[in-house]
Amino acid sequence: MRIEHRWFEHRRIDDDITLIWEPWVEPLIRCNIWHVRGRDSDLLVDTGLGIASLRSAARDIFDKRLTAVATHTHFDHIGGIHEFEERVVHESEAAVMADGSSPMMLRACDFSDEERRELGELGYPVESEVLISALPEASFDIAAHTTRAAPCTRSVREGDRLDLGDRSFEVLHLPGHSPGSIGLWEAATGILFSGDAVYDGALLTNFPGADLDDYARTMHRLRELPVRVVHGGHEASFGRDRLRAIADQYLRSWEKAGVAVPGQDGP
Numbered sequence: 593m594r595i596e597h598r599w600f601e602h603r604r605i606d607d608d609i610t611l612i613w614e615p616w617v618e619p620l621i622r623c624n625i626w627h628v629r630g631r632d633s634d635l636l637v638d639t640g641l642g643i644a645s646l647r648s649a650a651r652d653i654f655d656k657r658l659t660a661v662a663t664h665t666h667f668d669h670i671g672g673i674h675e676f677e678e679r680v681v682h683e684s685e686a687a688v689m690a691d692g693s694s695p696m697m698l699r700a701c702d703f704s705d706e707e708r709r710e711l712g713e714l715g716y717p718v719e720s721e722v723l724i725s726a727l728p729e730a731s732f733d734i735a736a737h738t739t740r741a742a743p744c745t746r747s748v749r750e751g752d753r754l755d756l757g758d759r760s761f762e763v764l765h766l767p768g769h770s771p772g773s774i775g776l777w778e779a780a781t782g783i784l785f786s787g788d789a790v791y792d793g794a795l796l797t798n799f800p801g802a803d804l805d806d807y808a809r810t811m812h813r814l815r816e817l818p819v820r821v822v823h824g825g826h827e828a829s830f831g832r833d834r835l836r837a838i839a840d841q842y843l844r845s846w847e848k849a850g851v852a853v854p855g856q857d858g859p
């Protein structure tokens with residue numbers, strides 16, 4: 593496989609927000625890494641696969657103290673978090689981050705036939721043998737790559753705040769995709785970092801750790817949030833109309849499947 597020393601790409605979204613991503617990674621496991629600049633400190637929302645050093649890549653772009661937040665502990669979001677001194681996660685997934693050693697599903701054979709079939713139907717086909725198209729260095733061992741133990745330095749819950757000096761994000765507990773999924777909500781600007789609770793692509797609702805009853809409550813809550821822009825854990829950012837359309841689509845399909853959906857008229 594070819595070697596690519598430049599592992600991350602980045603694009604400024606506005607004065608203070610930068611999107612970082614791993615271009616040599618298939619969309620299924622390529623998460624959005626968001627950098628938010630604050631007056632006193634900066635936030636990094638999710639950290640990708642940990643294949644190459646996000647910390648040194650970030651050091652070339654940013655100059656300030658970084659707090660790394662895991663929107664949840666799926667391997668494609670926490671691979672690089674061990675590199676940062678300040679690590680934030682929801683209390684219900686803190687143990688997963690402390691433990692490390694979660695397998696990285698970088699190869700087609702890491703998924704069951706059933707999972708591959710479902711992912712294909714959702715528009716995330718697992719076709720190539722390996723889900724990365726380059727290596728950061730010749731010695732990188734795809735089969736041996738795991739998450740690393742990275743105990744959080746702060747566990748958070750609903751209503752907690754992450755304060756950057758001139759801006760402040762409220763933690764929203766958004767379970768469903770995973771038990772400890774969180775969003776970071778800035779009411780003053782209408783910006784929501786939503787992790788995998790919602791993004792503009794097929795949501796994975798049928799994988800270990802997902803809970804549809806929780807997810808329905810989360811989706812109903814998201815639909816009511818006065819967002820201006822949602823920066824998700826995958827795919828492109830979107831606005832409130834799209835958020836409501838996505839939420840309605842899932843709530844309808846879950847209701848049909850017999851999931852208890854809040855805020856709807858009873859039978």
Ligand SMILES: [Zn+2]
Binds near residue numbers: 666788
């Ligand atoms: Zn996830």
